Amino acid sequence: MxxxxxxxxxxxxxxxxxxxxxxxxxxxxxxxxxxxxxxxxxxxxxxxxxxxxxxxxxxxxxxxxxxxxxxxxxNTFSEKDIDDVFEIRCALELFSIKKIWKNYKTLDMSSLEEHLATQKRAVKKGDRMAFMAADRLFHLGFTELTENEYLFNTMRDIRDVMHLMGYRALSLDQRMEEVVVEHEQIFHALASGDLGQAMEKMENHLETTKQAVLKTMPEIDLP
Structure with a gap:
């Protein structure tokens, strides 16, 4: 047996x-x-x-x-912490775009489109939690497409930290709507094979997000 x-x-x-x-x-x-x-x-x-x-x-x-x-x-974060995390994010996400761009003609990016659609629905409902979850999946989607497990796991840990850093930034007026537009620009540039535009749009998006995070840093007095 x-x-x-x-x-x-x-x-x-x-x-x-x-x-x-x-x-x-x-x-x-x-x-x-x-x-x-x-x-x-x-x-x-x-x-x-x-x-x-x-x-x-x-x-x-x-x-x-x-x-x-x-x-x-x-955990709460200093301005230097935020600068450091976004420095790493920028390096890893630009690397991911550059790597997957080589196969953009045959790349299945349907999952990225699905996450974008989910974000749009979340904006209409004003659902920050659903929006943040889709935002996480959208950005992780680029590293997942590299098929580099170590890169993906590193980005996943960074995205966990980003949740603590970035959730409040979405409370800024029109920020969720702006993120959707920025994500669409990144996606369409990559889908059309324009590497320079895709990397520029991603870099601009991350810088704008960093400024939003810095603007909404919580002031916590711990006992």
Whole structure:
């Protein structure tokens, strides 16, 4: 008799990490609020040890930071942090465009069109969460098309940080509408094979987004 091996359940620390990461990306945890391991463990229904392991991993990814003798908070960022993140984003996203441009005639970019359509629907509904999710997928779509797993994973982590940085920027008047226009310009330039325009539009888009993020940086007084 031949049986398939059963899949082993994920370690509790990994499950806790995924659950807390989802809560951060869904805005269920608030910037400025101090959370402790005990309350988080109780909410998740597990012991404190895997929660602490999960928080340590989240801290290495710059999503939370520890306050000695108090707990953890969602990370906030300095102007230099924002400059540094956008510097990396610009390098990686321009590289992605340059790489996939070589095959633009045969490239299947339908997923990018779908994410654009989702963003347009989110704008009509005024749904920032749905818009942010589609924005994330649109930008990750370029790195996914490179078929470089390491590049994709790096961009995914950066996009997690960008959620904390960028969500408030979408509250600026007409910013969501502007982002859609900027995304369309990037997409159409790449689809038509105009590498110079695609890279220029992406660089301009990232600079405009950075300025919006800087303009809406939260001022948090932690206890």
């Amino acid at each position: 031949r049986l398939n091996k059963l899949n082993k359940p994920e370690p509790l620390a990994k499950m806790a990490f995924n659950a807390l990461r989802r809560s951060i990306l869904n805005n269920e945890l608030e910037i400025g609020t101090v959370y402790n391991e005990k309350s988080l463990a109780e909410s998740l229904g597990i012991s404190r040890t895997p929660v602490r392991e999960a928080l340590l991993e989240l801290a290495t990814k710059k999503l939370v930071r520890f306050l000695p003798q108090k707990g953890v908070v969602l």
